Amino acid sequence: MSPEPSPDTRAQRAATKRHRRRRIALYLAVAVLVATVGLGWFTYAKLSGNITRLDVSKILGPRPSTASVSEGAPEALNILVMGSDSRQGIGTTEYGKDTVEGGAHSDTNLIVHLSADRRRALVVSIPRDSMTMAPKNCNDPNSTVANGEVRQWNYNFNQGGPGCVIKTVEGLTGIYIHHFAVVDFRGFQDMVDALGGVEVCTTKDIDDADSQFTLSEGRHRLSGKEALGYVRVRKTLGDGSDLNRIKRQQAFLSSVAQEATSTKLLLRPDRLFSFLNAATKSLTTDPDLGLTTMSSIAKSVSDLGVHNIEFVTVPTEQYPADHNRVQWKASADALWAAIRDDTPLPGSTGTSKPTATSTTPAKPLTVAPDAITVRLTNDSGVEGLAVQAGSALAVQGFVLGGYGNGTVGSVKGTVIRHRAAQSEAARTVAAAFPGAVLKVDESVGDVISVHLGIGAANPVAVPNRVGTEPLPTMTITATDPETLQTRNAGQDICN
Template structure:
């Protein structure tokens, strides 16, 4: 070797047949990881298969009804700014006496709807509000088309819920669109038969009663204060209209708003969505009691719709009643006021509720302990949206306390 030639740094080639030794500890770790990976893969495949079977089973249970051909002279939807189109969803609770215990209040049957809620979802999906429509409000019901194409004659001074009794969901949508000019994008009919199971599936729903109720006739026995109702007691809570509230249908309507707000709160904030068993039980009960329009014909469509609410905070979900007053010739009946026209205009323009319309609203962020929104300050115009300024919580006035008590709600 020359003096200026550096020695080679290359490692000698391994001799034929020589293998690297692996310590028992390292071999054990490899085996563990291999078992973990195989187990995870098996669990993933098993879970996927279970979900697919459950999905197909629930999907086949959906009841879909296409009413598009029965609707006439539909209003046009006003174009608004936003990443998506605003949505108007009509929710109908059917007055079906086919289930045991549904007729606890002694009302006559007839297949009407005593729960009607119009839900407006803003184009940016950051706000939603539900508007309850009293069943006893007198309206001008337009002509409707039956499933066989025949005409269902309209009527003057007809109770609002007769639209469902006469022509089902199609006539209710037709009536509401003609009265308000608001285009209904989707409708959902909820049968009380599955209501009990839906409530039980989420572990019950919290409500607050201002006083104890013990009525043998209706078999309602509830304590005063905040409590969680199971499905059977919840059905009595939302269906009864004379024992739990002195305001009859008005009180029942407000209790229904509070209950729905509390149920939304429970599903979103109590970890219900992270419990596969509860989600499956809820969906199983829901698919057996829902009738949907043709565009919501699968669980996938419902899931897509539900995902659009992921940016909607609980404090941005409110429930109000359409402005109404007593009908002078018959105080047992109601009529919408001129303020209702302002509400329909706001919905068509995709505007938030004004301060006046929000008075007495029920908030999904606090449906049990905060059932009233403070009145607008004198500086706010009655038909303009709130400035968004945070207001200090105020104790309810004597008038608000009396109204809450009459409605069967805690102030």
């Protein structure tokens, strides 16, 4: 019979067991931590490895300047997203095996503009059948839009890939493209499936032989393959134009945005990973648009909300040489100016669009309103427009230098004339008029001359305004007959 252990021995053994349990618990905690971190790194490496990188910088040649911002301040971002119609890897030949010329086209072309303050996102659709100037040889840095040729838009991708599309966009619009992304058919299908399908709404029965797709009137949740057929239907709906297809695609993207930002996805890590895995597998981007940059961009727009995302199509008209093609209207210039200047669209008419209350210029304003004298000229022919604008400026501290009536049609939108020495003061005035165009004119003296034409936006509050009195209610608008029609991503998909 073994002797009874002494109290000291029992206490020592108990302490040893406690230490062992603590060590085991510590080892388990470390193991869990290592496993968790390892899983994070595995996920990062997996998603990052999915993305194809393509450096097109050497062929771009001369590029537009970016908006000047103070050091450390956020800047607006422009991302060109192209949908490649490559059929590889989609598991079906229903949409054809290849394009006639060989290689892929980019039938979907989107410029995604994120405002510097990350309060607005604008998605611009460029019609595939647009006839525009384009570089003759996209691989030659010296071949530009200016010395190029007329080409149908979706052939740019076929002839020179993403670099050719970027050169054409920048050359035509003066907009600097910070990043690009190409998504192919396969990725589109897989992303929709990863979301558990996407809801669509059609007001008519669809029976399209080309896409081998049928759908009855009403709301439906579509799988990836079905959704691909839905967004590609063209000839059997409406007038069969690409413009109607773009409207349907914008409604579909609105539905995707609503689905992808819902808590249902965020609360399902498996589904979220599947969505990100599908997205990155089909993605080709510039070398700087990696997961770290994407994560940073995503974080910066985390509070944006779908109601602050707008879709708009480049305004077009029939192309004289071929009535099956389109050309951009002159009113497209106002769209490009709004993106370049990082201001809201002039006179847009989107459903459920929030009212703009202020704008945040890319560069901080340096001249206060009470140090600026403004003269307002009404070139719109809309009675009372200038006086209404003057009231909105006065409550912010601007000094009113009088009113005048100009020639109707002499300007479109808002044109602000100023002496070169008054450029900083003119920027403060321009912050009050979304989409305004600044022009140097030494004849105006020390007064900032504001000309309000058809399509001019009503004034908003400037960041450095004087006083807190609210702006008066503005009931007069200078509606442009070619007002940009926008779609808000938060509106009902059946609208």
